[in-house]
Amino acid sequence: MTAITRNLPWFVKDLGVSIVGQKCYTTLVENLDVDDLECLKYALSKGLGLGIVVGGSIMKVPQLLLIVSAKSAKGLSLPAYVLETLSYAITLAYSYRNGFPFSTYGENLFLTLQNIIITLLIIYYPTSRLTRNASVGPRLALATVATAVTGAALYYIPPSTLAALQVATIPLSLFSKIPQIRQNYRAQSTGQLSAFAVISQIAGCLARLFTTAAEVGDSIITAGFALALLLNIVLGIQMYIYWGKDEHEELGKPSGVSREQEKVAVPVPAAWQQNGQVEVVVPPQSPRAGSPQIRHPSGRKWARKVD
Template identity: 30%
Template sequence: MASPIIMIIKLLLDPDVSKKVILQMAWSQVKAIGIGKVVAALLGALTVGVSSFIRIPQIRKLLINSEQERISVANGLSLSSLSLDTLNSLVHASFNYQNKIPFIQYGESFLLGIQNAIIILLVNFYRSVDAGEVDKLEGLSCSDKLSTILGSLAKPLAVMIGSVIFFTKLAPSNVIAFLEILNIPISILAKFPQIKANYKLKTAKHLSGVVLKANVVGSLIRVYTSFTDYSTKKQRKKSTTDETILLAGYTTSLILNSILLGQSIVYDKLGKKEVEDEKKNE
């Protein structure tokens, strides 16, 4: 059966059907379901859609500008944070896939996991370049560049492929279910290494400002959708334990994402002030 939204769009495109009547019917349905619930569902779908490219600005920071700048970005990113985040995405996607949950419910994690994996590979490569373990790419032919990149990434690629095979094919469902329970606390813990690294470096230039802002907005959306589910179940006098846990987790995630964004803003201002002071001293 076609989606109600698709059906409405088809009716709106039909020249023999009154657009006003269709829109009135649609509005009546929205009010019957609940405006808050409809908005929450639309925001959830929007979050999944935006996730398909939300890490691209961070990936670009590792691909554009000079090689030295890429190395600087790679050294500023926390592999611990990225790895925990990617593990969470893999577990969450595996759990939902095994339980035949609609893709819209876990597509966000699946797409973020792929983008995180790309970032991890780039960070590993440029750290290897910085350590002198592989030759720099400047001046090399395309085939030599590809050979150098693949050679340096053999180990992390093997770990990633092995992890995907284990969690999707080998791991017992009860293990996946247990790790899924730990999804929120692990995602929260994943933020601390990057916060610590930013504090130590006194800069957050290695992080994409677009990604930081998007993470805060995404967390806000998840808090809203979780609160909507919580309120709905509470009104129906049903158990709200799961929703309370999710709401607490997403709220904590919002706080930590806000701290990362705050670090970016504060350190950026401090950096500009230092540059201005140096110019005045000159």
């Protein structure tokens, strides 16, 4: 078997070396030595990292499709997505400028881009009645300019400042999830929130805890992923609890009110009740021309007896 693995095509060997390095490629692939735990752990970390990067490139696509197909961002919190996008962008800039392997942070690039699009869609499809009739053009322009300025700032700020911002991503991750969790709880629904995105984020955080510990060892990034994992689990629990439930409209209707309960109950005065009968007054319709008007003996129009 080693005679085959030691004579693989050059492009396969170059790819393997670029992923796990020459030493581990020789040990694991050419010599088939799976007892080298250090190389085995490193190869597993690299494989998970590349899988996360590939998964991150499509993680938010179902969420995008849900919004576009429904032409609604109902159930999605704008502050939550703004803070989450900022957190992804800071981690991306911090990892890139510190020279970390792309396999340890590459998904942040794709998640940042996808989150920017989702944020713009939330602005384009406002869910609040106060902003529904407002012009979205200026708001979209302002959001686009703010995104460009933030990206330029993260690229040019001093490394010490960027490190401080990376520390700030820990509370930022906390505050980015709380508005969405709070909105889900108040609406008793997750609206257009994508289950695929939530489950993928849980799996991604679990894998990132392993790859960060194996390849980077940065305690700041590890703490950020641990906190994100906890809050994504909360979102996952909400997805399970509120699955299939519609969001209550912002019309002052309390939670749990059905369509039958929304019907207005008309109180019946005791004076109308005679011998077990109730006199119900029917609201008048516009009478057709030439049609006779019905009068009750008491003089009331449009009245009838209902047993």
